[in-house]
Every structure is written in C-alpha cells, then in structure tokens.
C-alpha cells in the first residue's frame with residue numbers, strides 16, 4: 206500500500222492561558238489539540254468536522270507550520286517536517302498550503318490580484334520576473350478570473366472572487382496538499398456552490414489532496430471519501446464517509462449528525478444545539494513540566510450513554526481510538542447495532558440522539574452554522 210501524502214501523528218498543541226504565576230508556576234494551559242492522528246492520501250480529501258472551538262483551525266495551523274506543536278509529528282511523504290532545516294524545510298512547506306475562511310484577511314489590501322499570486326513565487330525565488338507574471342496570470346485564469354482583473358485590488362472584488370484569488374495564491378507554489386479551513390463559510394450561499402465546484406475541478410486538474418474543514422456536514426459528505434470528527438481537541442471518530450454518516454459509532458458523532466440542518470422544519474425546530482466544549486485545563490510549571498489534570502472522555506459530561514459503561518469508566522479513563530479497518534472511534538461502548546444507526550445526517554428525530562441535551566441548554570453556537 207502507498208504511504209499517505211500527509212500523516213499527522215499524535216499531534217498536540219497547547220496555549221498558555223491566564224496570568225503567569227510566581228516564577229511561571231501554576232499557569233493554566235488550554236489543550237487545543239491533543240494527540241491527534243490522521244492521514245490524507247494523495248489526490249484525496251479528508252473531511253474534518255467538529256463544533257466551534259474543537260481545535261480544527263489549530264490542528265490545521267499546526268500542519269502548515271503556523272503554530273508550533275507541543276508534541277507529535279507532521280509527516281509529508283513519510284518525512285517529518287520538523288526534522289527539516291533550511292531550503293529543504295522551505296521546499297517542504299511549499300508543498301502544503303492553506304486557504305483561510307476569510308479571504309480579506311489572507312490578502313494584502315495594498316497588493317493587486319496579480320501581485321498577491323506572484324508574492325509566494327518571489328519569496329521562494331522561483332522563476333524569472335517575467336515567468337512569475339505569466340504563471341500568476343495562468344493561475345488567475347485557472348480560478349476563473351479575467352486578465353483585466355489582475356490589476357485590481359482586493360476591495361474591488363466580490364467575496365467569491367477574493368476567495369478565488371486566495372486560491373490562486375495558495376496554488377502558486379504547486380502544493381500537493383491544500384488545507385481548506387471553512388473555505389466557503391464566509392461566502393454568500395449562491396457563491397458557495399461555484400467555489401466548491403472550482404475546488405473539485407482544481408483537485409482533478411492538479412491532483413491535489415485536501416484537508417477539508419467545514420461545519421457543513423452535507424458538503425463534507427459530498428466532497429470527502431473519509432472524515433474525522435474532532436471533539437475538545439481529540440479525534441473521537443475516523444471513518445469512510447459512508448460509514449460515518451450511515452453508522453456513526455461515537456455518541457458525539459451521532460449528536461453532531463442529528464444536529465445537522467434538516468429539510469423538515471419540525472425536526473429543525475427540535476434539533477439539539479451543541480455547546481462549545483468546556484475548556485479543558487491543566488496546571489503547568491511543576492518541576493516535571495506540564496501536569497495534565499484531565500481525566501476521562503471529554504464528552505462524558507454531555508453523554509447520556511455514559512451510564513451504560515460500568516464503574517464510571519468514562520469519567521476516569523480516556524477511551525483509546527479503536528476499531529476494525531478504517532472505522533475507528535474512541536468510546537468504551539461497543540459499536541451500535543446496525544439497526545440503531547442514523548440513516549443520514551439530521552434525518553433522525555433528536556430523541557434518538559445519544560446526548561439528549563435539551564434545546565435550551567445550547568449556547569447558541571451550533572455545529573450546523
């Protein structure tokens with residue numbers, strides 16, 4: 206079997222929180238990402254879903270090198286990116302690019318569309334000046350912009366067009382993997398489908414691999430053959446998309462799917478709302494380094510199925526990610542019987558969901574935004 210293009214191995218990212226204590230002791234740490242592992246195959250897409258604050262963007266930023274992981278590794282074609290130095294590191298970093306949710310934030314307002322696409326080529330000292338211009342024009346053409354538009358500034362474009370420029374810029378260094386962090390969620394609904402179509406077309410044309418982060422479960426289902434579910438910074442389930450949507454194993458995945466918007470207004474009204482995870486904190490600064498005071502499954506306070514596991518095990522022990530073949534989940538409960546599985550995202554009444562959170566307990570930020 207071929208090695209995956211991207212392998213994320215037990216990656217953790219922690220952020221210091223709150224005031225620094227005496228001699229740096231007692232400072233709290235937010236574990237934004239904990240021991241996350243995933244793979245993306247060449248030319249394929251992996252969907253990454255999870256509610257707001259679950260660590261999707263932090264994981265993405267760690268993969269592209271924008272935040273430093275506390276532990277774990279990011280391997281490209283089996284090579285640990287952290288072990289690379291100098292030009293080898295720069296070249297490897299060019300192979301992985303990121304497209305952000307808000308193209309306004311990723312484009313320099315003082316640069317024209319053409320200059321924005323040329324910039325990464327200039328930084329990496331690729332090609333001559335003239336060649337860079339021609340390549341940038343070809344990329345703008347590939348994302349559907351006219352040559353005449355190349356001399357315009359970001360504010361002169363619509364949101365969808367700006368995202369196209371950001372995409373051309375991300376593709377300038379001919380990456381193999383593009384991390385798409387909610388690439389369409391800031392766009393008008395009418396434009397979203399066009400950008401999704403363009404992403405699919407470019408994936409075929411340039412044989413790109415995507416790590417596709419989205420709140421839109423229907424979109425993930427449509428675009429990604431495999432999906433990983435993140436909860437409170439941990440991967441709680443990974444599976445081929447059809448398996449996850451057809452027979453989600455983790456109680457949180459079932460809750461997430463039952464929370465997706467439905468076509469039925471009655472169900473839509475009743476659907477469960479998901480609170481962002483409680484901040485999971487640890488105390489840092491002891492002689493032994495960071496002391497992790499977390500225990501158990503992060504989802505257990507919200508899980509109505511926890512009582513089915515004897516001895517309060519969910520509160521005390523962290524369930525490992527286990528399963529058969531490509532479908533793995535981190536829950537002590539045995540996988541549900543086939544008949545119990547949800548037929549499709551949001552197609553089941555909320556009463557069948559495992560968490561049973563009452564609608565009034567939601568914080569207002571739902572996964573299906």
Ligand SMILES: Nc1ncnc2c1ncn2[C@@H]1O[C@H](COP(=O)(O)OP(=O)(O)OP(=O)(O)O)[C@@H](O)[C@H]1O
Pocket residue numbers: 220221235237255256257258259260261262263264
């Ligand atoms: N630079 C940072 N410094 C401190 N805390 C951070 C930083 N970036 C993210 N966090 C925290 O890490 C956690 C995960 O945030 P992250 O943005 O990765 O979530 P997300 O899943 O992308 O959410 P959303 O769906 O809203 O984009 C949050 O609690 C967030 O407040």
Ligand SMILES: [Mg+2]
Pocket residue numbers: 261262263386
């Ligand atoms: Mg995010």
